[in-house]
Amino acid sequence: MYPRLAKREGDVVQRGTVLFHDKKHPSIVVRSPVAGVLKEIRRGARRVITDVVVERSGDGEETFTSYTADQLGSMSAEDAVAAAMATGLFPAFRTRPLDRIPDPTEMPQSIFIAATESGPLQPGADVLLTADDQANLQAAVTLLKCVAPVHLTMGAGTNHPALQVTGATTHRFSGPHPSGDAGLQVNLVDPPRGQNRVWVIKAWDAALMGRALLEGRFPNERVYAAVGAGCAQPRFVKTLVGAPLKAIAGEAKVPSRWIRGSVLTGTAVDEGRWASFGTRAVHLLPSEVPRYILGWAMPSLGAWSFHRSFLRGFGGAPEGGVDLRPGTFGGERAIVPIGAYQKVVATPDILPDFLFKSILAGDLEEAITLGLLDITMEEAALCTYICPSKVEFDVILKKGLELYEQEA
Amino acid sequence: MQKALEGMFDGIRPKFEGKDAPLGWAWPLFEGAETFFLTPDHKTHTGAHVRDRMDMKRLMIFVLYALAPCILFGAYNVGQQGFIAEGVADFSAVDALVRGLWHMIPLIICSYTAGGLAELVFCIVRKHEINEGFLVTAMLYPLTLPPTIPLWMAAAGIIFGVVIGKEVFGGVGMNILNPALTARAFVFFTYPAAISGAKVWDVGGRWWPMGSEATVVDGYTGATPLLAVTGMERGADPAAGLAELGWGYSELAFGMIPGSMGEVSAVAALLGAIFLLVTGIASWQTMVGCVLGLLGMGAVLNGVAGPESLALFHLPPHYHLVMGGFAFGAVFMATDPVSSPTLNASRFVYGIGIGALCVLVRVVNPAYPEGMMLAVLFMNVFAPLIDYVVVQRSTRRRAARLAAA
Numbered sequence: 013m014y015p016r017l018a019k020r021e022g023d024v025v026q027r028g029t030v031l032f033h034d035k036k037h038p039s040i041v042v043r044s045p046v047a048g049v050l051k052e053i054r055r056g057a058r059r060v061i062t063d064v065v066v067e068r069s070g071d072g073e074e075t076f077t078s079y080t081a082d083q084l085g086s087m088s089a090e091d092a093v094a095a096a097m098a099t100g101l102f103p104a105f106r107t108r109p110l111d112r113i114p115d116p117t118e119m120p121q122s123i124f125i126a127a128t129e130s131g132p133l134q135p136g137a138d139v140l141l142t143a144d145d146q147a148n149l150q151a152a153v154t155l156l157k158c159v160a161p162v163h164l165t166m167g168a169g170t171n172h173p174a175l176q177v178t179g180a181t182t183h184r185f186s187g188p189h190p191s192g193d194a195g196l197q198v199n200l201v202d203p204p205r206g207q208n209r210v211w212v213i214k215a216w217d218a219a220l221m222g223r224a225l226l227e228g229r230f231p232n233e234r235v236y237a238a239v240g241a242g243c244a245q246p247r248f249v250k251t252l253v254g255a256p257l258k259a260i261a262g263e264a265k266v267p268s269r270w271i272r273g274s275v276l277t278g279t280a281v282d283e284g285r286w287a288s289f290g291t292r293a294v295h296l297l298p299s300e301v302p303r304y305i306l307g308w309a310m311p312s313l314g315a316w317s318f319h320r321s322f323l324r325g326f327g328g329a330p331e332g333g334v335d336l337r338p339g340t341f342g343g344e345r346a347i348v349p350i351g352a353y354q355k356v357v358a359t360p361d362i363l364p365d366f367l368f369k370s371i372l373a374g375d376l377e378e379a380i381t382l383g384l385l386d387i388t389m390e391e392a393a394l395c396t397y398i399c400p401s402k403v404e405f406d407v408i409l410k411k412g413l414e415l416y417e418q419e420a
Numbered sequence: 421m422q423k424a425l426e427g428m429f430d431g432i433r434p435k436f437e438g439k440d441a442p443l444g445w446a447w448p449l450f451e452g453a454e455t456f457f458l459t460p461d462h463k464t465h466t467g468a469h470v471r472d473r474m475d476m477k478r479l480m481i482f483v484l485y486a487l488a489p490c491i492l493f494g495a496y497n498v499g500q501q502g503f504i505a506e507g508v509a510d511f512s513a514v515d516a517l518v519r520g521l522w523h524m525i526p527l528i529i530c531s532y533t534a535g536g537l538a539e540l541v542f543c544i545v546r547k548h549e550i551n552e553g554f555l556v557t558a559m560l561y562p563l564t565l566p567p568t569i570p571l572w573m574a575a576a577g578i579i580f581g582v583v584i585g586k587e588v589f590g591g592v593g594m595n596i597l598n599p600a601l602t603a604r605a606f607v608f609f610t611y612p613a614a615i616s617g618a619k620v621w622d623v624g625g626r627w628w629p630m631g632s633e634a635t636v637v638d639g640y641t642g643a644t645p646l647l648a649v650t651g652m653e654r655g656a657d658p659a660a661g662l663a664e665l666g667w668g669y670s671e672l673a674f675g676m677i678p679g680s681m682g683e684v685s686a687v688a689a690l691l692g693a694i695f696l697l698v699t700g701i702a703s704w705q706t707m708v709g710c711v712l713g714l715l716g717m718g719a720v721l722n723g724v725a726g727p728e729s730l731a732l733f734h735l736p737p738h739y740h741l742v743m744g745g746f747a748f749g750a751v752f753m754a755t756d757p758v759s760s761p762t763l764n765a766s767r768f769v770y771g772i773g774i775g776a777l778c779v780l781v782r783v784v785n786p787a788y789p790e791g792m793m794l795a796v797l798f799m800n801v802f803a804p805l806i807d808y809v810v811v812q813r814s815t816r817r818r819a820a821r822l823a824a825a
Contacts, residue, residue, distance in 0.1 A: 203822055275469040297469055305422055307459035308477030308552075319474040320700040321482050340462040342475020343455055343549050346593025349762040350479065351703060361818035365762045366811055381815050396468040400479050401593070404467030 013040060013103065013113050015061050023050045026072035028230040030100070031064050037116050042289070043100030045232035045253045047072040063285060078228025084155045089119050092158035099224035104217035104290065108198045108210040109385035110413060120160045121208035124201075125153065127166040127175055127215035128185050130192030131274040131390070133239040134293050137172050139248055140216035140235055145174040149215060151222030153179045164215070165197045174219065189276075190358060195388035199359040203386065216292070236260045236287055240275075241335055242268030242296030254286045261294045268296040269338050276393040277406070301339030318398040319352065345401040353405075356394035359386050364395055368405050371412035376419060384412050422458070429454045448543035452550035476592075479701060480552040483752070484559055486695040486702075489688035490748060491563065494681045495520035498567045498623060501678050505624025507637035515630065520567075522628045524681055527562040527574050534575035535561075535582045535603075542587040553592030553599075553758075557581065560600035560752055563682025564745065564793070565607070566620040573614055577607040597800045598759045601793050608793065616789075618643040621678035644679050645672060646744045646782060646789040652731035659736055673742040686747035693751040702755035705764045709771020710750035710778075714740050717776035721783050732783040740779055749792035750774070759800040766806040773799045773806075 015032040018041075019025055026047045034040035047070045054063040076098050087095065093116045096102050107114045114120065129136035141149070156162050157179050166175050168186035183201055185191045194212035204210045213221075220231045234253045238261035239246050249260045257270055264270075264283070271278040273291035287294060304310065312322055316334040319325045353364040362383045370378040387409065395405040429450075435443045436450035443450075454460075455477070464471060499519030503511040535558045543550050561578050581603025586595040608615050621644055624636040636642075643651065645667055649658045662668075667677060675685025683689075696702035718737025725733035740746060754760060754774050761770050774795045781791025788794065 205822065269469065271469060278469065280469065299463070301461045301463055303422065303426065303458045303461050305425065305458060306456075307473070308475060309481050312473065315473045317473050319472065320698065321474060321478055325700070336470040338464045338469050339460075340464060340471050340475075341459050341473045342471075342477065343451070343460060343462075345476045345549075345551065346591060348476065348479065348553075348593050348757050350701060350757045351764060352700075354764070361814050361821065363763060363811060363814055366807075382811075383818065393468040397470060398472050398474070400472070400474045400476050402471060402475065407467045 015042070017053065017061070017064075019050050021050055021053055024048075025050055025066060026070075026074045027232060028074035028076065028100070031066075032061070034113070039094060039097045039116060040102050040113065041097065041100050042103060043074075043230045045230065065286075073229060075228045076224075076230075079151075079155075079225050081151060081154060081226075084151055084225060085158070087155070087158045089159045092155050093119075095155060095225060096221060099221050100230055101217060101221045101224060104221070105211045105213050106194075108195050108204055108212055110417070111195070111389060114209060114211050118209060120211040121204055122161045122163060122202050122210050123156045123159060124163045124165060124194050124198055124210060124212040125149075125156070125180065125215050125218045126192070126194035126197060126212060127164065127170070127172070128192035128194075128197070129214075130187075130189040131276060132189065133237070133295060134274050135235065135237040135248065136192070137166065137170060137175070137215060139237070140214075140292060141172060141174040141219060143173040145216075145219040145223075146176060148219040148222035148226065149174055150177040150179075151226050152218040153177050153222075155222070155225060156218075160211070163197075163201060165194070165201075166215075167192075175215070190356075190388060190390040190394065193388055193390045195390065196358055199386055199388070217290075234287075235292065237293040238262065238296070239293055240268070240271075240296035240298075241333070242266050242298045243294075251287075253289065256286055257281070257283055257294055260287055261296055264296050266298045267300065269299045271295040271297055275336060276397060277389055297336065297338055299338055301337050301341075307341070318356075319400070340402045342400065342402050344403065347399075347401050347403055350400065352398055352400070353395045356398060357387065357391045359383065359388065359391060362387050362391075364391075364405070368395075368403075368408050371408050371415075374415070376412075376415055379412055380416070384409075384416060425457050429458070445544055448548065448550050449540065452543075455549075477552045480556050482699055482701050483556045483696070486692035487559055487563070487682070487752065489691040490682040490685065490752075491524075491559075492517075493675060493685045493688040494563060494683075495524050497675055497677075497679075497684050498523055498681055500676065501621065502623040502626065502628075505622040505636045505640050505642060506634040507640070508634065518630060519623070519628050520681075523567045523623050523626070524562070526571060527565060527567070527569070527681070528559065530571045530574050531558045531562045531578045535578035538579045538582040539587070542583070542591075546587075546591075548591060551586075551592040553586075554582065557586070557599045557603075560682075561603045563748070564600065564604045564680050566615055566679075567623050567681050568620045568626070569607070569611075569614050573607055573611050576610075577603040580606040593758055595758055596804075597797055598753055598756045601753055601797050601800075604793055605797060618647055621680075642678055644744070644789070645677050646732075649731050649735055650786050650789045654730055655727040656731045656734070658731045658734055659739060661731070662739075669739070669742065672739065680745060680748075683745040683748040686742040689747035689751045696751065696755070702751070703757070703760070703764065703767045705767040706755045706760055706771040706774075707750055709768045709773075710746075710754055710775040711741065711771075713772035713775025713777075714746060714750075714779055715775070716772070717779040721779065730783070730786060732786070735783070737779075740782070744782065744790040745792040746775075746778055749778075749796055753792070753796045754799075759803065761803040761807040761810075763807055763810050766803070766810045769806050769810075770799050770803055773802065 014035040016035045017032045018030045025044045029044045030041045046068045048066045048068040051067040052065040056062040127137040162180040164180035165183045168184045190196045198210045223231050242264045244265040270283045272288045317325045357364050367382040392406040392409040496517045499516030539554045581599045585599035585602030589595045673686050715737045718740045777795035778791045
């Protein structure tokens with residue numbers, strides 16, 4: 013979204029006050045999690061707003077319309093979307109394809125609520141949802157059902173009380189990453205037809221939305237996970253949304269790269285910044301990259317790898333976890349297809365080698381035919397992770413999607 | 421040790437790195453040497469934050485590991501065939517191995533040196549990093565040569581293979597043909613007398629340090645089994661003929677036969693194949709396809725053969741598996757991931773094509789008793805076409821699935 017600020021530096025804000033809204037669709041708003049003074053607006057390259065800093069003081073609160081369960085179930089699609097936007101949590105939705113915040117004027121083909129998470133060290137439903145969330149999630153499902161058919165996805169073995177809701181079609185997923193990625197689940201269950209969009213949201217975000225609808229106030233508490241080998245004390249922290257990263261993860265044990273989200277698709281940020289709206293993990297990745305003598309020839313028995321030229325490639329994670337580092341561990345080469353990429357791409361009928369090559373060639377039409385809009389960023393990031401040629405397929409996919417949006 | 425290495429490379433790095441460095445032109449050489457000894461410390465900047473430890477160097481070195489049985493047995497057999505040609509019966513295995521290595525190692529060194537120089541010149545001119553794929557090419561190539569080939573011919577071949585087979589297309593990953601076979605094809609068509617016929621496959625009568633003066637015994641033909649079958653009269657039973665020459669199926673399979681240095685033993689190639697398949701480096705689809713294609717076409721030719729047909733038509737299909745360069749080619753040449761098709765389904769088709777063509781060339785054209793090289797190169801050219809057909813099928817299936825959803 014392109015944010016347009018509703019407040020200026022120095023303005024007094026309350027919990028629930030709209031801080032900024034989308035330029036194109038002003039009803040998509042982002043609300044302040046706390047009462048206080050808007051201290052600073054930070055901008056990055058080309059003056060893009062990167063952080064809006066509110067200094068806490070007082071406990072004033074701005075509320076919005078609340079609904080009963082009955083009211084939620086009997087709305088028109090437009091009213092339902094408007095109610096969702098008013099909570100300030102609408103930006104938790106993403107579209108498939110393209111992974112953008114949805115255009116609220118275009119109704120989706122269906123809505124996926126994913127209570128699954130398979131990303132590396134990412135917290136899932138067992139941590140982020142409590143039994144109390146059943147009513148909240150039910151409220152969200154009831155509302156979203158007025159917009160489009162709702163699908164609820166969950167882990168194959170889960171019996172979480174919060175997920176016992178009615179009104180949604182249930183699907184169960186298991187297996188290694190990316191099985192928990194909502195984008196993949198959409199591809200498997202209800203792929204978008206033609207120009208249609210499918211909206212996806214994590215179940216914990218949907219529960220927050222439901223709670224906001226029932227209570228008419230902005231829910232500002234979140235559980236964040238502090239993870240990674242650089243983290244002195246890995247833990248779950250219940251705090252305010254947008255809390256300082258250091259308040260969540262503490263000081264780094266060793267010099268580390270601070271990542272919001274996962275090591276596959278997360279964003280590296282300065283440690284002085286804040287937790288994001290969407291991700292629920294702060295990963296401290298030790299930044300030193302070890303060098304190995306004759307690493308290409310050694311058996312490297314303990315080394316963690318996807319490939320079977322390492323012993324660990326046959327399976328079995330080492331005890332005490334995997335020591336991942338932000339290194340490439342090899343030089344960049346041309347793609348040598350050894351048939352590995354297919355193994356991490358779960359979307360059906362995608363030929364990753366040909367898709368990525370068509371993007372590199374700038375052949376947009378061919379790329380779309382081969383599934384440019386279907387393959388998920390998690391899958392592309394996994395291709396990057398396992399690539400022996402150290403080619404960055406997620407970067408290539410981003411370029412392809414940018415090209416698509418320019419032309420469209 | 422590690423500290424010392426890091427210190428050494430960091431010490432001389434300023435001489436090579438950057439635009440104004442005095443030895444900036446030799447950067448690929450420095451980079452190649454450094455990453456040979458130490459894995460690079462490059463950090464990820466864009467894309468996923470973490471990467472697998474697997475890299476191209478490891479991929480390629482594992483192919484060399486897989487070649488070890490072929491190299492060792494090949495060396496032994498070169499020596500052994502030398503003794504057999506001289507009529508010497510009481511030679512030890514060590515003698516045979518040493519004698520074989522005496523003839524084999526110069527060719528391997530020659531291949532690495534001449535090909536390496538060509539590679540390095542290209543890397544410096546084109547300013548790209550040294551491709552480790554060359555390590556495999558330069559080892560595969562001498563193994564497909566007869567032990568008696570002059571060094572200068574071997575050098576000319578590998579230079580042609582590296583330059584025309586690979587570098588003009590942009591290096592490993594961009595080439596259309598298998599570079600090692602391109603090199604061999606160059607020698608095959610340019611110096612046919614040195615790489616075909618009956619006189620080139622054994623080192624009998626050639627000097628080696630531990631040997632005494634010896635000459636090839638009278639009446640020793642030196643023909644390879646395939647050549648021997650080609651020479652049999654029409655309608656003959658080739659298996660019986662081979663057995664008469666002392667080549668039962670197990671001799672053929674183990675490779676106690678004259679032939680190219682590394683190609684003679686199907687068993688050694690099979691060991692390499694197991695290693696490549698267990699480590700997930702080569703495609704089983706290609707290998708299985710090759711075997712099926714070969715057996716199928718062999719059976720077809722058996723079926724059409726009459727009493728007036730050439731003896732090769734009557735050769736049982738499973739003999740084709742263990743004769744000539746088929747096993748070595750199916751395991752190490754056909755599976756080259758760059759010059760073979762990308763998709764598993766296409767690799768199966770591609771393999772069948774190679775196996776079938778190999779037998780066709782062997783049997784139907786008596787001028788070429790061995791067809792594996794030509795079969796692989798021919799199917800290399802068709803690889804993109806096979807992929808194209810499979811991609812079209814996949815996209816149609818995808819469209820149908822999305823329409824039905």
